[in-house]
Amino acid sequence: MSVDAQELRSALRPHAAGIAVLTAPGPVGVTITSFTSVSARPALVSFALAETSSTWPHVRDSEWFGIQLLGARQQELARLFATPGADRFGPDTRWHPGPHGVPLLDGCLSWLVCARHDVRTVGDHHVVVAAVDEVRQGAPGDSLVHLHGVMRPVAQPDLVRG
Numbered sequence: 001m002s003v004d005a006q007e008l009r010s011a012l013r014p015h016a017a018g019i020a021v022l023t024a025p026g027p028v029g030v031t032i033t034s035f036t037s038v039s040a041r042p043a044l045v046s047f048a049l050a051e052t053s054s055t056w057p058h059v060r061d062s063e064w065f066g067i068q069l070l071g072a073r074q075q076e077l078a079r080l081f082a083t084p085g086a087d088r089f090g091p092d093t094r095w096h097p098g099p100h101g102v103p104l105l106d107g108c109l110s111w112l113v114c115a116r117h118d119v120r121t122v123g124d125h126h127v128v129v130a131a132v133d134e135v136r137q138g139a140p141g142d143s144l145v146h147l148h149g150v151m152r153p154v155a156q157p158d159l160v161r162g
Contacts, residue, residue: 016147016154019070021081022047022055024062027089027103030055031082033146034125035067043132044117048125054084056126063116064100065130068108072142072153077105079151099134109143111136 003011017033030053038044045067049056059065070078081088089095094106099113114130121127143154 013148016145016152019078019144019146019151020047021068021070021077021105021108022049022059023066023068023095023103023105024055024059025064025101025103026058026062027095028055028058029066029081029088029103029105031078035069038129044129045112045114045132046127046129048122048127051121051124051126059128060119060126064102064133065114065116065128066098066102066104067112067114067130068105069110070144071107071109071138072144072155074107074144075151078144104136108138109141110138 020035023029034048098104113134118129
């Protein structure tokens, strides 16, 4: 027995998910909230894309990917890459080609350049495990998360050191 898709979405709304943009040579890209770390040794991360995603065929055929962790002020960029049919790499999108031809978006908190490690079809999604080949860190800043159905900034906590 399985729960209804809408019921599952409703139950998961109070779970904060970091917002990232997945890119691949083409250039193609899409906003994702399914990004997660899998292993530190070896350095592996994962993400999931729906079978119906227009980006999936490009990702499926690409050996290399970019994962951009978005900052609190990048809500418009997240919306752009989440909009079907949008010109995601149009003149207003600031980006540059990175290693292995992976497009990297400017102004992100962090960038990961990854190679395909494994792909599994699970339900109506494809889960991709990727080996991290290179990491770049941008300027420190607040994060952008998806929570209760909307994008929200999350401030860094003030740490008291004693």
